[in-house]
Amino acid sequence: xxxxxxxxxxxxxxxxxxxxxxxxxxxxxxxxxxxxxxxxxxxxxxxxxxxxxxxxxxxxxxxxxxxxxxxxxxxxxxxxxxxxxxxxxxxxxxxxxxxxxxxxxxxxxxxxxxxxxxxxxxxxxxxxxxxxxxxxxxxxxxxxxxxxxxxxxxxxxxxxxxxxxxxxxxxxxxxxxxxxxxxxxxxxxxxxxxxxxxxxxxxxxxxxxxxxxxxxxxxxxxxxxxxxxxxxxxxxxxxxxxxxxxxxxxxxxxxxxxxxxxxxxxxxxxxxxxxxxxxxxxxxxxxxxxxxx
Amino acid sequence: xxxxxxxxxxxxxxxxxxxxxxxxxxxxxxxxxxxxxxxxxxxxxxxxxxxxxxxxxxxxxxxxxxxxxxxxxxxxxxxxxxxxxxxxxxxxxxxxxxxxxxxxxxxxxxxxxxxxxxxxxxxxxxxxxxxxxxxxxxxxxxxxxxxxxxxxxxxxxxxxxxxxxxxxxxxxxxxxxxxxxxxxxxxxxxxxxxxxxxxxxxxxxxxxxxxxxxxxxxxxxxxxxxxxxxxxxxxxxxxxxxxxxxxxxxxxxxxxxxxxxxxxxxxxxxxxxx
Numbered sequence: 001x002x003x004x005x006x007x008x009x010x011x012x013x014x015x016x017x018x019x020x021x022x023x024x025x026x027x028x029x030x031x032x033x034x035x036x037x038x039x040x041x042x043x044x045x046x047x048x049x050x051x052x053x054x055x056x057x058x059x060x061x062x063x064x065x066x067x068x069x070x071x072x073x074x075x076x077x078x079x080x081x082x083x084x085x086x087x088x089x090x091x092x093x094x095x096x097x098x099x100x101x102x103x104x105x106x107x108x109x110x111x112x113x114x115x116x117x118x119x120x121x122x123x124x125x126x127x128x129x130x131x132x133x134x135x136x137x138x139x140x141x142x143x144x145x146x147x148x149x150x151x152x153x154x155x156x157x158x159x160x161x162x163x164x165x166x167x168x169x170x171x172x173x174x175x176x177x178x179x180x181x182x183x184x185x186x187x188x189x190x191x192x193x194x195x196x197x198x199x200x201x202x203x204x205x206x207x208x209x210x211x212x213x214x215x216x217x218x219x220x221x222x223x224x225x226x227x228x229x230x231x232x233x234x235x236x237x238x239x240x241x242x243x244x245x246x247x248x249x250x251x252x253x254x255x256x257x258x259x260x261x262x263x264x265x266x267x268x269x270x271x272x273x274x275x276x277x278x279x280x281x282x283x284x285x286x287x288x289x290x291x292x293x
Numbered sequence: 294x295x296x297x298x299x300x301x302x303x304x305x306x307x308x309x310x311x312x313x314x315x316x317x318x319x320x321x322x323x324x325x326x327x328x329x330x331x332x333x334x335x336x337x338x339x340x341x342x343x344x345x346x347x348x349x350x351x352x353x354x355x356x357x358x359x360x361x362x363x364x365x366x367x368x369x370x371x372x373x374x375x376x377x378x379x380x381x382x383x384x385x386x387x388x389x390x391x392x393x394x395x396x397x398x399x400x401x402x403x404x405x406x407x408x409x410x411x412x413x414x415x416x417x418x419x420x421x422x423x424x425x426x427x428x429x430x431x432x433x434x435x436x437x438x439x440x441x442x443x444x445x446x447x448x449x450x451x452x453x454x455x456x457x458x459x460x461x462x463x464x465x466x467x468x469x470x471x472x473x474x475x476x477x478x479x480x481x482x483x484x485x486x487x488x489x490x491x492x493x494x495x496x497x498x499x500x501x502x503x504x505x506x507x508x509x510x511x512x513x514x515x516x517x518x519x520x521x522x523x524x525x526x527x528x529x530x531x532x533x534x535x536x537x538x539x540x541x542x543x544x545x546x547x548x549x550x551x552x553x554x555x556x557x558x559x560x561x562x563x564x565x566x567x
Contacts, residue, residue, distance in 0.1 A: 015460050015463040015464055015467065016379070016473075017473055018473075021473075022380055025372055025375060025376050025380070026376050026380060026382055028369070028372055029369070029372045029373045029375075029376040029377075030388070032369045032372070032373065033373060033388060033391065033392070035417070036440060036441050036444060037391055037392070037394050037395070037441075037444075038391070039410055039416065039417070040398075040403055040406035040407055040410060040441065041394065041398075041406070043406045043409050043410050043415075043416065044402060044405075044406045047406075047409055086311070086312065086315050089307075089308040089311045089312055090308070090312040090316075092304060092308045093304075093305060093308040093309040093312055094312075096300070096302050096305075097297060097298070097300055097302070097305050097309075098297065098298040098300075099297040099298070099305075099309075100297070105312075105316075108316060108320070108321070109316065111320055111324070112320055114498065114502075114548050114549065114552050115324070115502070115545065115548070116501070116502025116503075116504065116521075116522050116541075116544060116545075116548070117502065117504050117505070117522070118502070118504050118522040118523075118525050118526055118541075119327070119502070119522075119525065119541045119544065119545060122327070122525060122529060122537060122538070122541060123323035123324055123326055123327045124323060125529060125534070126323075126326050126327055126330045126534060126538060127322070127323055127326045129534070131532070131534060132326075133326055133329075154319070157319050158319055158320065158323065161319055161320060177300070177302060180302050181301055181302065184301050184302060184303075185301070190302075190303035190304050193302070193303075194304075215396075215397050218399070219397075219398070219399025219400070219401075219402075220399070221399060221400050221401040221504070221505035222400070222504035222505050222522065225504075225505075225526075226526065226529060238399075239399045239400075239401040239402070239505070240401075242401050242402065242405065243401055243509075246405050246509065251409075254405060255405065255409075258399075258401070258402040258405060258406070261398070261399045261401075261402045262398060262402055264397075264399075265394065265397035265398040265399070265402075266397075268397040269390050269391070269393055269394065269397050270390070272390070272393065272397075273386070273389075273390040
């Protein structure tokens with residue numbers, strides 16, 4: 001008994017490092033993460049509360065801050081559902097059917113990930129701006145896109161375009177089509193098949209994609225910054241309002257608004273961990289598709 | 294040959310039609326507009342726009358800082374991934390979840406937070422300032438921001454690769470007399486090399502296009518701390534759309550080249566593994 005235990009101990013020792021190497025690596029890693037991750041997060045809240053709780057509440061109650069919060073919620077409320085519907089439709093077409101050119105289509109859906117946020121916003125200016133292709137025509141009809149809310153919505157739709165689709169496509173491909181085919185053979189309609197068979201199978205993955213899409217929609221800065229024009233109280237989303245306040249040396253107010261966005265990030269991380277634990281998988285960054293602003 | 298194989302499942306026409314329509318409307322037509330815009334100037338003008346000394350300087354700054362940041366992340370990201378996969382310590386799950394913070398945090402928030410920390414009176418800046426090391430408003434600051442933003446790419450790409458490794462191979466190496474260091478260098482490292490390269494390239498690609506977290510800490514001095522996205526932004530603010538489009542086409546070309554590299558690495562590692 002003692003003998004086998006001894007051997008097992010030695011087998012374990014052969015595939016791990018000595019105690020001091022282990023603690024050195026843990027120490028180095030935690031120091032690095034502490035400096036680069038924990039400290040910026042702590043700094044946001046420390047700066048936001050640096051002049052007291054009353055000042056913090058007053059910064060958030062400011063009418064420009066409130067309108068920025070409203071606009072951010074409005075943009076997310078439009079962009080997230082639209083891209084969710086697209087994501088489900090694209091995943092259904094790609095995962096449940098065999099057709100020519102599928103991998104090209106997947107590559108095209110991923111395209112917004114590899115475009116710099118500034119360029120994402122800029123393509124809208126080139127299209128809808130005063131010197132753009134469609135801009136003069138639309139402006140003659142009283143429709144403004146650049147420096148208006150509709151431009152912000154379009155920019156957000158562009159940058160959050162792949163999030164839900166990218167989450168669902170591999171998931172639905174792995175699940176195959178047998179269950180849906182069985183439902184059809186038993187007489188279910190197409191919609192019933194989707195609602196009763198497919199949706200329960202993909203609900204956690206769908207929620208995961210929606211959460212990531214929402215975090216990006218509310219936090220997008222570069223693309224939105226190009227098309228917004230930074231009109232206070234009108235076309236400022238929360239990240240843009242942070243920038244305006246910061247550039248006016250109104251640091252405490254800037255960090256107060258930023259702290260709300262940091263809270264959103266923390267909530268996103270918690271939900272993400274819960275969903276990962278529920279589905280028991282760890283996604284690589286490519287699957288999560290984080291390549292933008 | 295038909296374009297689509299027969300299936301008893303409904304909805305292909307509807308979902309595919311909507312997918313193609315929406316993809317064209319939101320992504321393809323706007324991107325085509327960019328290419329058309331850059332084609333409205335002559336080749337000579339295009340060449341002059343993208344090789345202007347200020348533009349070339351911004352390529353160098355962006356490329357150099359992204360390379361340094363991705364390299365720092367390759368080293369420390371490997372350590373973090375290793376520690377998270379192989380060891381157990383208190384609070385590990387929280388640390389693991391925190392790695393995604395740069396993904397979840399809006400970039401403008403990260404940008405002002407990093408600037409506050411590294412400013413001469415900030416938490417870290419006040420210790421570096423007496424040593425004569427300036428971070429905020431220098432190229433070092435750009436590297437710090439890009440390191441922050443790129444870290445999760447390396448860690449999250451390496452974690453599954455490390456988890457998939459068979460312990461038997463390491464046991465075999467040990468039983469054949471290899472020291473732990475030899476096992477790591479000769480057995481483990483070659484196996485995770487494709488994942489490390491992919492993570493490095495993903496972090497690099499992200500850094501090339503990054504704007505929000507860099508704009509506050511960089512100071513935006515032409516020729517010194519002006520990155521490519523900031524330069525494009527400046528040209529747009531001057532209503533110099535054609536030059537902005539030309540520079541954007543070059544920047545897009547660079548990020549597509551990196552993506553191509555990632556695909557080649559993955560194709561090569563699959564062939565190697567098979």
